[in-house]
Amino acid sequence: MSANVRTSEELKSAARKLFEEGKIDLLIGYERGTLPLRTTPCFITSAEEVDRLVWDGFCSNNLAAYLPHLFSKEGKPKGWQPPKVAIVAKGCDGRSIIGLVKEKQAPRENVIILGVPCRGIVDLKKVLRALDHKEPVSGEAAEDASVIVRLDGGKEIRLGRDEVLFDSCKDCPHPEAPVCDLHVRPEIPEKKAERDFTDVADFEAKSPRERWDYFVREISKCIRCYACRQACPNCYCATCFAEQTQPKWIGVGTDLSEVMIYHLGRIFHQAGRCVDCGACVRACPMSIDLRVFTRKMVKDVKELFGYEAGISVEEPPPLCTFKTDDDQSFITEP
Amino acid sequence: MTNMETAEKEKTAEKQDSTQVSDWQPRIVAFLCNWCSYAGADLAGVSRIQYPTNVRVIRVPCSGRVNPLFILSALRQGVDGVLVSGCHPGDCHYISGNFVARRKFALLKNWLEYVGIEPERVQFSWVSAAEGGRFAQILQKVIEGVRRVGPIQKLNKLI
Numbered sequence: 001m002s003a004n005v006r007t008s009e010e011l012k013s014a015a016r017k018l019f020e021e022g023k024i025d026l027l028i029g030y031e032r033g034t035l036p037l038r039t040t041p042c043f044i045t046s047a048e049e050v051d052r053l054v055w056d057g058f059c060s061n062n063l064a065a066y067l068p069h070l071f072s073k074e075g076k077p078k079g080w081q082p083p084k085v086a087i088v089a090k091g092c093d094g095r096s097i098i099g100l101v102k103e104k105q106a107p108r109e110n111v112i113i114l115g116v117p118c119r120g121i122v123d124l125k126k127v128l129r130a131l132d133h134k135e136p137v138s139g140e141a142a143e144d145a146s147v148i149v150r151l152d153g154g155k156e157i158r159l160g161r162d163e164v165l166f167d168s169c170k171d172c173p174h175p176e177a178p179v180c181d182l183h184v185r186p187e188i189p190e191k192k193a194e195r196d197f198t199d200v201a202d203f204e205a206k207s208p209r210e211r212w213d214y215f216v217r218e219i220s221k222c223i224r225c226y227a228c229r230q231a232c233p234n235c236y237c238a239t240c241f242a243e244q245t246q247p248k249w250i251g252v253g254t255d256l257s258e259v260m261i262y263h264l265g266r267i268f269h270q271a272g273r274c275v276d277c278g279a280c281v282r283a284c285p286m287s288i289d290l291r292v293f294t295r296k297m298v299k300d301v302k303e304l305f306g307y308e309a310g311i312s313v314e315e316p317p318p319l320c321t322f323k324t325d326d327d328q329s330f331i332t333e334p
Numbered sequence: 335m336t337n338m339e340t341a342e343k344e345k346t347a348e349k350q351d352s353t354q355v356s357d358w359q360p361r362i363v364a365f366l367c368n369w370c371s372y373a374g375a376d377l378a379g380v381s382r383i384q385y386p387t388n389v390r391v392i393r394v395p396c397s398g399r400v401n402p403l404f405i406l407s408a409l410r411q412g413v414d415g416v417l418v419s420g421c422h423p424g425d426c427h428y429i430s431g432n433f434v435a436r437r438k439f440a441l442l443k444n445w446l447e448y449v450g451i452e453p454e455r456v457q458f459s460w461v462s463a464a465e466g467g468r469f470a471q472i473l474q475k476v477i478e479g480v481r482r483v484g485p486i487q488k489l490n491k492l493i
Contacts, residue, residue, distance in 0.1 A: 013474055044461070062391040115385070123371050162374075180431070198338060203448070203450065207446075208451075208452065209450065209452045210450075211448065211450035212449065212450025212451070212488060213447060213450070215449040215450055216452075241403060249403050249406075249407055250353060250410070257410050257489055257490060257491040257492070258410075258491065260489055261403075261406050261407070261410055264406055264445070264446075264449070265402070265403055265406060267445075268402055268441070268442065268445055271438075271441050293449070296444070296448050297441070297445070297446065300440075300441055300444050300445070301441070304437070304440055304441070305437065318437065319437055319438055319441075320434070321434075321437065322433035322434050322437055324423065324424070324433065326437060326440070327440060328423070328436055328440070329440070329457065330440055330443045330473060331459055331460060332417075332443075332457040332458060332472055332476065333459070333472075334468050334471030334472050334474075334475060
C-alpha cells in the first residue's frame with residue numbers, strides 16, 4: 001500500500017472518529033475530481049460520507065481560503081454559533097490557518113487542524129505540457145511524488161518529481177503544518193531547511209529597465225478576473241480595495257496602470273502574511289508569473305524583520321509591531 | 335492637406351512638445367504629519383526660508399496614517415514624486431505611529447524599486463517642528479532627485 005493510500009485511510013478513520021464523538025460539524029478535505037489527476041475540495045458533514053476523502057499529490061487547493069467565510073458573522077441569523085470545523089492541512093494550508101487565527105478570522109478553538117504529510121503538489125500544467133497537451137485517461141501520484149499517467153491506447157508514462165512539482169513546492173521548508181491538532185501521518189516527509197530565494201536575488205540583480213519591462217510584460221496579461229485574490233486565503237476583505245468606490249482607488253478596467261496598482265497593492269497587502277503556497281499562481285488563467293513578485297515580500301519580511309508567516313500563533317504580525325532599532329537606511333537625509 | 339503640410343504640422347507639434355519638456359516642473363505631493371513635519375514646513379515659511387514651490391502638502395495626523403495606496407494612487411494620477419515625512423523616531427505624538435510606519439515604508443520602498451520604479455520617486459524622511467531649514471533642504475533634495483529621473487512615465491494613467 002502506498003503512503004498516499006495509507007494517509008487517506010488514516011484520514012478517513014480519524015474523520016469518522018471525530019464525527020462519531022460529535023467533535024465537529026464539518027470537515028473540509030479533498031475528494032477525487034471528475035477528471036483524472038484532479039481532486040476537488042469537499043465538505044463533509046457526517047460520518048457516512050468520510051469515504052469520499054482522499055489525499056495525494058493532486059490536492060492543490062489551499063483549503064484555508066474557505067475559513068473566513070465560514071466564521072464570518074455577516075448574513076448569519078441572530079444567535080448563530082460558529083461551527084466546529086476540521087480541516088485537512090498540508091504545510092502551507094496549516095500556515096495559512098494560523099495566519100487567519102491570528103487575524104481573528106477563525107476561532108482557534110473551533111478549528112481542528114488535521115496535518116497531512118505533503119511531498120509536494122503536482123502542477124497539472126506541467127504534466128499536460130510534458131504530454132504535449134494530451135489529456136491522460138488515468139494516472140496517479142507515486143510514493144516519491146513522481147507521476148504515472150496512462151494515455152488513450154494504454155501507453156504508460158512516468159514523469160519525474162522535479163519535472164512536475166509546483167515551483168513553490170520544490171524548496172518548501174514546511175511540508176507539515178507547524179501547528180497541528182492531529183497528525184495523520186504514516187511517516188514524516190523530508191523537508192528543506194530554508195526557502196531558496198535565488199530567483200528573487202537574480203531578479204533584484206537585473207537593471208531597473210529589465211525589471212520594469214518584465215513587470216509590464218507579466219502584468220499586461222492580466223484580465224482582472226481576480227482569481228488570484230479568490231484563491232488566496234489571506235484575501236478575505238469584505239470589500240477589496242480594487243472594488244472599493246469610496247474612495248475609488250482604481251477603476252474596473254484593464255488599463256495597465258490600474259492593473260498594476262491592483263497587483264502592487266494586493267501583493268503589498270500580503271507583506272508578513274504570504275506563506276508562499278502558490279494558490280494565486282495556480283489560479284491564474286493567464287499564467288502570470290506572480291511568484292517572483294509575491295516572494296519578494298516573503299524574502300524582505302524575513303530579512304528585515306526576521307519573521308516567517310504562519311509558524312506560531314503567539315508571535316505578533318511584523319507590521320503590527322516594531323523595534324526601535326529597525327533598519328532606516330532608506331530614510332532621506334538632507 | 336498635402337503630405338508636406340502634415341509633416342510641417344508634426345514638426346511644430348514636436349517643437350511644442352520639446353519646449354514643454356524643458357519647461358517641465360516636477361509635481362511633488364508631500365504627506366506631512368500634523369505634529370512635526372507640518373509644523374516644520376510652517377516654521378520654514380515663518381522663518382522665510384526659501385524652498386521650491388513644486389510641492390503640494392497634504393496634512394495627515396501621523397506618518398502612520400499614510401496608507402501605501404495613497405502613494406500608489408498619487409503616482410497613478412500623474413504626480414512625479416511623493417515625500418512622506420513624520421516625527422523623528424521616538425518623538426511620535428502617538429508614541430509609536432512612526433515606528434510602525436517605518437516598517438511599512440521600508441517594505442514599500444524595496445517593493446517599488448523591485449518592480450523597476452525609480453527610488454527617487456517615493457521618499458521618506460523625519461523632520462521635527464524645530465527643523466524648518468532641514469525641511470527645505472530635504473525638499474530640495476527630493477525635487478532634485480525627481481528632476482533627475484524626469485516626468486513620471488510608469489504607473490501613471492495615460493488619458
